[in-house]
Amino acid sequence: MIPSPARRFLARHTRRAWEPAVRLARPLTEALVTGAPDPARPRSRRLTRRVPRALGLLPFRTIDLVLLGDLALTFVLFGGGLSYLETEAAAARSPLDQQGLMFAALAFSLPLALRDRWPLAAWRSAFLLVPLGTVVSRQFLHEVPYTAAASIMYVLVVYAVAVRCERHITVGVWIVSFLAAWMIHPNSTALVVGTVSVTVLFGYNVRARRLAAGLLAQEERRSERALAAQAALEERARIARELHDVVAHHMSVIAIQAEAVPLQASGDARRLEEGLKEIRALSLAAMTEMRRVLGVLREGDGHADTAPQPGLGRLEELADTARSAGLVVTLKLVGDLARLPTAVSLSAYRIAQESLSNAMRHAPGSTVSLKVARYGAELHVQVTNSAGHRSPEPSESPESPESPDERGHMGHGLIGMRERVSVLGGRLWVGPTGTGFAVTAILPISEDA
Template identity: 75%
Template sequence: MTSPPPRRRARAARQAVLRLITPLVEALVTGAPDPPRPRTGRLNPRVPQVLGVLPFRNIDLVLLADLALAFLLFQTELGRLRELVAETRSSLDVQGLVLAALAFSLPLALRHRWPLAAWRSAVLLIPLGTMICRQLLDMPYTAAVAIMFTLVVYAVAVRCERRITVGAWIVSVLGAWMIHPDSMAVVTLMVTVTVLFGHNVRARRLALGRLAQEERRSEQALAGQAVLEERARIARELHDVVAHHMSVIAIQAEAVPLQAAGDAARLEEGLGQIRTLSLAAMNEMRRVLGVLREGDEHPDTAPQPGLGRLEELVGTARSAGLTVTLRLGGDLTGLPAAVSLSAYRIAQESLSNAMRHAPGSTVSITIVRSGAELRVQVTNTAGHRSPGLPGPAGHGLIGMRERVSMLGGSLWIGPVGTGFAVTAILPIMENA
């Protein structure tokens, strides 16, 4: 096997060095933490009205706890260092002791708002504090240093990306080795456990955030689906209303002048029927479109049409030149509103199709209730023109299928002899 060329080896070495240096550079210089998470009401209560003159409206209890703990560590460490100076009769002055106590406590006050700045200041100040206290302490790390640095490292692991956290871990371990090699194992264990715990907390929070985001997206999708379904329902209702009434009006407008044959009374009667049909169509359109109005103080509460208006529907079709026979069977009272409306619309759409494609034809409407089913059958003869309803793309046929499918029923549509037939089986359910 031949060894890789020198250029490739050099490129691989540079990439390895960059992969090692990048986390260190981000942790020490260029990295930035995530913004702080929003606090709950318990951890971020509002300022009492008595203290309303304060420049902030809420009290961050976590930040307040950090400041209080930093002050406590400062006081404790300063008192302990003074006692050691008295015991050892050291020549350290008060300024040095204050500086050492600040080095062991100050980064803690920064960790909530600026976790990386807090860790960087701890990396710089801890060696300075240990140098000042070297002649007083056998062990360079005190309890205050352990508490402060653990909390600061935890804040970095929770608020920063993994590369930055890895760089902070490497720098912390190397710093412990340079300050006191004998305690490096203990410091490494403490820092490693803290980093892993903080990283797991961060991963859990991110997962919960993604889950909440997905739930919001799912709710938005469901809301959008509901809007689309409502639009489809309104479009279906509009089609049924417009298609039927406009077909009747168009046929009447064509037939009335021929039937009147110059008779003004018959012409006036025919135009009156057209006007009545037009007003009925407009009233139904207003009712359907009423659901789209916003801020309507007086919404239209007129009931949806049902089988009770079949005679009116048949009368309208007869006035348009169709010969319609209607046969009802079984107990049709007390039907669910959705079933009654769907049966009415199927009959209405079938009559409209017969008017358009088989004018002058004979139409038979049979609606029979048998047990828990309602059977709707509409057949028409060929009429004056050859039958030929729109294909599957027709909106009327699509509307029929949607209505029947919504109720869990069955629908058959197709030519029968020289005519056409529509047969629907609608299950009768009390919650329909």
């Protein structure tokens, strides 16, 4: 029996001796048997075409131009390779029949049809078929037994593997290609290995660039989401400060009423009861506004803007300001707008203000229709503008989800509208209409607001 120290020494050195073999066996095993490629990247619109209506009975709706190109090149390589092999066989007076030549032509072209969907399967089939086809063709090709069709097919298949597979699988493909080239025709090994090496390095570089671009795009999307969330929080805090002023106004009125009602009543129970009812109504309104403040406020900085807040009574002034900036503004007011809750009036004013500001920025000189209407317990705000003197650029269009307003880079217009409407429990629609743009908001009018 081997002593324990000697057994440990033998096991350690045996493991060290096997480690290089294990490292080499992994890429070879995955390249030949167990490996799998990465999922195919989404095809760009330039590389896909819709099926014409005249061909509507086909089982697919789009045509993949890359796959179509591979199939076309496969057919060309098969036809050209078959003609070449027949010519060379006739010149060498080879006894091969037509079936043998056709098999060789298929072996040198068929794997190319698989490389887009199944790159590893395409390479594995090429690894099996090319040597078999070479056995047929080398009987009359005495110098290099590889035809042009076989070379083109194998380079494209190896490139697909390098682009879609992990590095160790690509290394395994390179090693197997080197061994196969050395066994098939040793004199051309250097040429084959050089060509395959250049193809592998080029494909790996393309793969690395694609992965880096994907990670960069992912980081940009994450950054945009963070900026949008920050913009939403800032907008909510600003809205909460405005509602804070509304609550402060109600509380001030309550304090004055609580002090004045007993003096005005002078012992009259009826007048005292009326005064208390009015104080109660104001208290309920203040509580409603306070709930809205707590619902939207996320961070308090300890400062509140105490300037008077605007309302629908200043819409004419707002329209005049827009007209002085070059817009043609038509203002239409419908219904009783005098007795609206302060928060509703303020939100409607801000939505109209931001819509006119967007029209000034993105459609200067346009015609704007501003309509504010009260229908029962709802207030409708609709602002529609035409295209103006110039069409908005894609990067600055307010309706675009990638616009600066949405990302928080150049103001919080659309975010602010959505936050104001959500605070009041209303609905908002924004989007293009014809050549222009429309904003429609429906704000509920609460009795206790």
